[in-house]
Amino acid sequence: MSERPPLPPFDHEGALRKVQAAEDAWNTRDPQKVSLAYTPDSVWRNRDSFVTGREAIVEFLTRKWERELDYALRKELWAFDGNRIAVRFQYECRTADGQYWRSYGNELWEFDDDGLMARREASINDVRILEQDRRIFGPRPDDERGLPFPIR
Template sequence: MAQRPPLPPFDHTTALQKVQAAEDAWNTRDPQKVALAYTPDSVWRNRDAFVTGREAIVEFLTRKWERELGYALRKELWAFDGNRIAVRFQYECHDADGRFWRSYGNELWEFDADGLMARREASINDVRIQEEDRRIFGPRPDDERGVPFPIG
């Protein structure tokens, strides 16, 4: 199995790198690419959905990004310890009817020794926004990396 650096145990620098790598991967909206960051038997709780394994992750993400159009994400390191990282995130998208949404959430991640995520638990809330209230317009520009985003 291939390693996915940085590897645990994480320090502040490597935890930040892991979070930015996840944000970058999810902003590709490529389910196959994103799934490679997870163990073959990775277990997820995403809202009220329970997903196990890479194939199921690909199916889940494919459905997600068919629904959440124009998806753009920001993640921020919240805490880390050993092989675990906690993040907060926000993403924006629009639906097929043109309604815009901002989703707020927290994730708990647990990694194996090879740096692959074995467990992901996500709690997410959605807020309808007007198009003019959008603030996330694609992947994070280099000059915004490491800059915290507003809570509301």
Template sequence: MPEDRPPHPPFTRETALRKVQAAEDAWNTRDPRRVASAYTRDSTWRNRDVFVNGREEIVAFLTQKWERELDYALRKSLWAFHEDRIAVRFQYEWHDAGGRWWRSHGNELWEFDERGLMRRREASINDVAITEGGRRIHGPRPADEYGADIPIR
């Protein structure tokens, strides 16, 4: 049975929003295999200055990421979409092993195949030190906030 990950391109505003929320939900599980299953087997990534190719490298990358970025909690917002592409902005908060808290801001460009699997991901990310009391994101997005935008500052 072929792999399939609806919604499929070409995207409408509604289906692009669903795709973005599904990605946020999956990443907030911090389950590398679950996240990697949304990408093509030969998906290519640029994540900051790291280049990743294929699902197994995605799993290895995410495993290492979530070993460093503890209590990771993410929000994504739709920025734009066209046919088989979606652009998002995001922020996530996490702390390192030393207890220092960070807010990471960024943008992602996504390209999908006809089955709705992501074949390309480009991510640019900046980190800002925050205090634990300055956190705004505490775990996955509550269901009553789905589709809500997040303040970027």
């Protein structure tokens, strides 16, 4: 099996790198690429959806990004211990009808020894916003890496 550094047990620097790598991957909006960070039998809870395995992850993300246009994400390390990382995040998108959304959430991640995510649990809340209220545009600029992202 191939390794996905950094590997558990995570130290602070490794956990930060893992979170930034996840943010970078999700901002590609490439379901196939994103799925490679997960074990072949990874288990997800995303809101009220339950997903198991890479193929299902690709299908889930394909549907997500067909619906959530102009998707842009920021993740922030919340806590870590051993092979687990907790993350808080925000993303913005628009739907086909032109409505913009900001979504706030928390994720719990569990990794295998090879650094692949075996479990992901996400709780997410959505807030309608106006286009002029958007704050997240594309991938994080280099000068913002590692900085917390304000709630409002």
